[in-house]
Amino acid sequence: MISQTTLLVVALAPLLGSILAGLFGRQLGRAGSHTVTIAGVALSCGLSMQVLWQMLHGAPTFNQNLYTVFDIAGYSAHVGFLVDHLTAMMMVVVTFVSLLVHIYTIGYMAEDEGYTRFFSYISLFTFSMLMLVMSNNFMQLFFGWEAVGLVSYLLIGFWFTRPSAIFANYKAFLVNRVGDFGFILGIAGALYWGGSLDYAQVFAQGPVLAQAHVEVFAGHPWAVPTLICICLFVGAMGKSAQVPLHVWLPDSMEGPTPISALIHAATMVTAGIFMVARMSPLFELSQTALDFVLFIGATTAFFTGLIGMVQNDIKRVVAYSTLSQLGYMTVALGCSAYSVAVYHLMTHAFFKALLFLAAGSVIIGMHHEQDMRKMGGLRKYMPITWITCLVGTLALVGTPFFSGFYSKDSIIDAAKIAAEHGGGVQHYAYWCVLLGVFVTSFYSFRLLYMTFHGQERFRDAHADHHGHAAHDDHGHHGPVEPHESPWVVTLPLILLAIPSVVIGWSTVGPMLFGHFFDGAIVIDAAKHPAVATMAEEFHGPLAMALHGFAGAPFWIALSGFALATYIYLLHPALAPKFRQTFALPVRILEEKYGFDRLWIDGFAGTGARIGRLFWRAGDTAVIDGVLIDGTSRFIGGAAGVLRRLQSGYLYHYAFAMILGLIALLGVVLRWPA
Numbered sequence: 001m002i003s004q005t006t007l008l009v010v011a012l013a014p015l016l017g018s019i020l021a022g023l024f025g026r027q028l029g030r031a032g033s034h035t036v037t038i039a040g041v042a043l044s045c046g047l048s049m050q051v052l053w054q055m056l057h058g059a060p061t062f063n064q065n066l067y068t069v070f071d072i073a074g075y076s077a078h079v080g081f082l083v084d085h086l087t088a089m090m091m092v093v094v095t096f097v098s099l100l101v102h103i104y105t106i107g108y109m110a111e112d113e114g115y116t117r118f119f120s121y122i123s124l125f126t127f128s129m130l131m132l133v134m135s136n137n138f139m140q141l142f143f144g145w146e147a148v149g150l151v152s153y154l155l156i157g158f159w160f161t162r163p164s165a166i167f168a169n170y171k172a173f174l175v176n177r178v179g180d181f182g183f184i185l186g187i188a189g190a191l192y193w194g195g196s197l198d199y200a201q202v203f204a205q206g207p208v209l210a211q212a213h214v215e216v217f218a219g220h221p222w223a224v225p226t227l228i229c230i231c232l233f234v235g236a237m238g239k240s241a242q243v244p245l246h247v248w249l250p251d252s253m254e255g256p257t258p259i260s261a262l263i264h265a266a267t268m269v270t271a272g273i274f275m276v277a278r279m280s281p282l283f284e285l286s287q288t289a290l291d292f293v294l295f296i297g298a299t300t301a302f303f304t305g306l307i308g309m310v311q312n313d314i315k316r317v318v319a320y321s322t323l324s325q326l327g328y329m330t331v332a333l334g335c336s337a338y339s340v341a342v343y344h345l346m347t348h349a350f351f352k353a354l355l356f357l358a359a360g361s362v363i364i365g366m367h368h369e370q371d372m373r374k375m376g377g378l379r380k381y382m383p384i385t386w387i388t389c390l391v392g393t394l395a396l397v398g399t400p401f402f403s404g405f406y407s408k409d410s411i412i413d414a415a416k417i418a419a420e421h422g423g424g425v426q427h428y429a430y431w432c433v434l435l436g437v438f439v440t441s442f443y444s445f446r447l448l449y450m451t452f453h454g455q456e457r458f459r460d461a462h463a464d465h466h467g468h469a470a471h472d473d474h475g476h477h478g479p480v481e482p483h484e485s486p487w488v489v490t491l492p493l494i495l496l497a498i499p500s501v502v503i504g505w506s507t508v509g510p511m512l513f514g515h516f517f518d519g520a521i522v523i524d525a526a527k528h529p530a531v532a533t534m535a536e537e538f539h540g541p542l543a544m545a546l547h548g549f550a551g552a553p554f555w556i557a558l559s560g561f562a563l564a565t566y567i568y569l570l571h572p573a574l575a576p577k578f579r580q581t582f583a584l585p586v587r588i589l590e591e592k593y594g595f596d597r598l599w600i601d602g603f604a605g606t607g608a609r610i611g612r613l614f615w616r617a618g619d620t621a622v623i624d625g626v627l628i629d630g631t632s633r634f635i636g637g638a639a640g641v642l643r644r645l646q647s648g649y650l651y652h653y654a655f656a657m658i659l660g661l662i663a664l665l666g667v668v669l670r671w672p673a
Contacts, residue, residue: 002054002062007081010047010091011130013040014098018123025116033116037123038102044126045095052088061519063136063200077197082136086342086520089511090133090274093349094267098126100492101262104357107488108258108364118158122262125151129267133274138187138197141275145183145239148268149176155259156252165254172248175599179238179245186231190282193224203281203522210285229282229289233296236272240326243300247595249323250307253315257360260315261353264322270345273329277338281522284336290528291425294334294418298429301327303593305439309446310579310589313370314359317447321396322352324436328411331429336528337414338521343511344407347504351395351404354496358389361485361493362451366458372447377456381482386452388493393448395500397441397557400548403504406541410512412437412553414530421529437553441560449568458482505541513538 017040021033028036065080083091102122109115128151132144149172157169187197193209194202212224236242241249252264263269276283276293283289301324308320325348332341363370365382379386395404412433419430484490510516513535525532538544548554567574579586591597645656 002051002059002083004062004064004066004081006047006051007062007083007134008066010044010051010095011081011127011134013044013047014123014130015127016040018120018127021116021123022120025120028116030115033119034102034106037119038099040123041095041099041102041126044130045092045099048088048091048095051083052092055083055085055088065136065198069139075191075197077139078137079140080136080198081134082199083134084520085516085518086274086277087133089342089346091130093346094126094129094133097267097349097353097496098122098129098262100353100495101258101357104261104360104489104492105256105258107486108360109256112256114158118155118256118258121151121155121158122259125155125259125263125268129271132271136199138190138199138202142184142187145235145271145275146180148263148271149173149180149239152176152252152259152263152268155263156255158255158259162254168248168251168254172252174604175245175248176238179235181234182231183235183238186228186233186235189224189228189231193228199278206281206285209282223286223288225282225285226288229279229286230292232279232282233272233276233289233293236276236330237296238272239275240269240272240330241300241323242272242296242326242330243304244595244598246300246304246323247592247599250316250319250592253313253319257315257356257363260319261356261360264319264356267349269322269326270329270349273326273333273341273345276330276333277342277521280336280338283333284522284524284528287527290334290336292334293330294429295425297327297330297332297334298415298425298432299327300324301331302432302436302439305436305443307589307592308443309439310586311443312372314362314372314375314447314451315356315370317372317443318352318355318359321355321440321443324440325352325396328408328433328436331433332411332414334429335414335418335426335530336523337411337530337534338523339512339517339531340407340410340414340534342517342521343508344411346507346511347395347403347407347500350496350503351392351402351500354388354392354493354500355396357489357493357496358385358392361385361489362389364485364489365482369458372450374458375451376454376458377452378482379452382452382484384484384490384493388490388497389448389452391497391500393444395504397444397561398437398548398553399557400545400554401501401505403500403502405545405548406504406508406512408437409544409548409551409553410508410534413534417530417533418528434552434556437556438560441557442564445561445564446568449564453569454572505545508541508544509538 014037017037020028020036025033062081062083065078067079069077069079102119105118105122109118112118125148128144128147130144132141132148135141135144153169153173156172157165159165190202191197193212194205196202206225209224209228213221214224214227216222216227234245238245249264249269253260283293304320304327305324308317308324311317311320325344329341329344329348332338332344362375362378362382362385365378365385366375369375391402395402398405398408412430415426415430415433419426512531523531567578645652
């Protein structure tokens with residue numbers, strides 16, 4: 001039996017650490033601040049593992065309300081926890097990655113003036129994310145949803161003296177508001193037609209919702225589940241950075257690297273994936289919504305991955321990799337393979353956090369240089385960072401026996417089965433995820449080679465600065481000689497590399513083809529047979545890995561590896577020639593297909609132009625010019641006229657009286673009897 005007290009401590013321990021570091025950071029000092037926050041997250045992580053252990057050994061699902069927020073006219077909202085296998089797994093992932101990021105931050109932010117503030121923020125984020133995944137109702141889900149968005153805004157703009165960071169956090173906040181508008185409409189629909197904010201009660205209304213329709217546009221009825229699910233997924237498109245609401249995530253790399261690993265690889269951006277999996281009883285009621293999810297995910301998986309092939313900033317390559325992998329997860333959701341999506345969420349959390357932290361280690365070793373064109377040959381200077389980055393890369397590209405293989409290949413298999421039983425959208429999705437394997441392999445090994453192998457270009461870059469030291473994120477200067485990062489940085493890399501290798505092998509059977517998610521995820525196997533078909537063909541992790549060597553994804557990944565090796569390792573002089581030969585597609589990719597221009601100059605720019613028009617025509621011309629200034633001018637003019645009538649001369653007043661008398665007599669004489 002899971003204790004209510006245990007769950008409260010899991011959620012509130014990081015909050016307590018955040019409050020102590022945030023309000024009393026000066027009194028606690030640097031060591032005190034990181035101690036209280038790490039202790040809080042470590043306690044939360046340990047208890048989360050205990051909860052997962054209890055769930056694996058037969059503990060029943062915990063679903064209780066702890067506090068009533070309001071109860072009005074039959075509608076109520078609560079603070080409560082729903083802890084099943086899905087939640088328990090997410091709790092462990094969130095707290096474990098967060099704990100390692102906290103430890104890593106000691107080394108990465110050692111010289112930063114906002115040290116205690118940063119620890120307060122990342123601990124507050126951990127609390128927010130836990131409230132999101134542990135919620136048993138839509139109101140608490142929305143609270144956690146908005147809280148992680150707020151803390152993300154604070155962390156992306158952490159270095160608030162840099163204009164690029166401020167622009168990036170505004171961009172993230174505003175783009176997410178677009179998604180959150182749809183999300184809150186979906187919650188409102190669930191409340192209106194489901195009659196409750198509690199998950200269980202809304203899910204129980206599934207048969208009734210399936211028969212309900214509403215006319216969004218006159219004469220065009222929509223199935224209620226379709227409307228609710230699409231609105232909810234629009235929220236997921238913002239939070240999980242799906243096209244076209246993906247534009248904020250690459251710019252969020254302006255924040256410190258630890259938050260790139262915590263928020264934009266392992267936890268916050270996967271909130272949308274978790275939410276859709278949690279809402280599987282609703283999504284199973286609407287094939288239209290699932291097709292919409294599938295199309296968006298497939299587009300994101302392939303086309304954002306292409307952008308990563310031309311990036312030169314080491315963190316941005318990993319950022320576009322995150323976008324692509326989130327697209328893979330969304331494709332699995334669209335195929336009703338929710339367990340596969342969540343499974344890839346888990347494996348991806350480890351190896352992508354590893355890659356981000358490895359990138360941060362490189363940045364530390366290079367004295368905060370992020371351009372891969374100024375690196376090269378770092379393998380001998382940073383051996384631990386190199387080997388852990390290699391492990392993360394092999395997991396990311398889906399190398400058999402590594403964790404990413406089991407989850408990523410399962411997504412491709414699910415898309416293939418869906419294509420065999422579906423139509424055009426399913427076929428489109430299958431080819432996107434299949435071709436995306438080549439793209440992922442190419443940009444991953446390109447990063448590895450440009451950073452750790454080949455010529456030591458950082459010496460040339462140093463010479464270009466005429467003997468000046470490299471400039472870092474914090475405004476400091478230092479020598480350019482690379483060095484391995486301190487143990488507080490390399491230890492988290494090693495601890496993340498271990499699950500990046502073994503977690504897939506050890507969990508693929510029970511999590512994908514066992515009963516791990518029974519009760520937490522609902523699938524209509526008759527309509528969506530992907531997971532059931534894959535379960536019939538599964539004969540253990542060893543057989544799956546060996547079979548992977550003969551599968552199309554492995555050979556496609558191998559071709560991406562071969563091309564990257566040929567260009568960036570064996571013949572690096574070819575790289576600029578290829579960019580010149582393919583100048584047009586490279587330019588399109590560097591322009592990010594024009595999405596930034598669409599959002600900034602299009603939507604935001606048009607809104608600003610409309611605002612200026614109303615300001616000039618309405619505010620300045622009508623309100624100020626006519627109503628305010630015009631009124632004052634009229635009153636002033638009228639007062640001037642009246643002032644002339646009050647001359648003070650007796651004959652003026654006598655003349656006025658005579659005129660008045662004549663006018664009065666004229667009226668009386670003309671008035672009918």
